[in-house]
Amino acid sequence: MISADFFAADGGVLSGFRVSGHSGYSEEGKDIVCAAVSAMAYLTANTITEVIGVNADIKTDDGFLSLKVNPGDENKCEIPLKGFYLQMKELVKQYPDYIRVREV
Numbered sequence: 001m002i003s004a005d006f007f008a009a010d011g012g013v014l015s016g017f018r019v020s021g022h023s024g025y026s027e028e029g030k031d032i033v034c035a036a037v038s039a040m041a042y043l044t045a046n047t048i049t050e051v052i053g054v055n056a057d058i059k060t061d062d063g064f065l066s067l068k069v070n071p072g073d074e075n076k077c078e079i080p081l082k083g084f085y086l087q088m089k090e091l092v093k094q095y096p097d098y099i100r101v102r103e104v
Contacts, residue, residue: 001021001023001024001097001098001099001100002019002020002021002022002023002033002034002037002098002099002100003018003019003020003021003100003102004017004018004019004037004088004099004100004101004102005017005018005019005101005102005103005104006081006085006101006102006103006104007068007103007104008103008104009071009074013074013075013078014074014077014078014081014082014085015068015069015071015074015077015081016056016057016066016067016068016069016081017041017044017066017067017081017084017085018064018065018066018067019037019041019064019065019066020063020064020065021063022034022063023037023095023098023099024098025095025098033091033095033098033099036091037088037091037099038065040084040087040088041065041084042065043084044067044080044081044083044084045058045065045067047080048067048069048077048080048081052076052077052080054069054070054073054076054077055070055073056068056069056070056073056077057069057070085101088101089101
């Protein structure tokens with residue numbers, strides 16, 4: 001199962017996320033759930049760091065990506081983080097046995 005945890009700063013504005021695990025929906029290389037989540041996570045990270053230009057603490061590993069923006073940069077990153085969060089909630093509706101989303 002894929003776990004997606006979204007972090008909120010003071011005031012409820014999202015400040016980052018952590019995505020880990022594999023969905024198990026299909027075999028490696030054909031898993032559309034993993035592919036969708038990975039694409040969205042990397043798009044969000046690249047938008048924040050390369051398009052918006054915010055420095056962020058990013059960690060990656062097999063089946064793992066985390067991003068945490070620095071305090072004070074949350075408002076600049078609100079739109080891509082909120083979009084990622086909302087899309088992940090939609091994927092949970094379609095694939096509830098393969099994805100879990102939480103705000104932590």
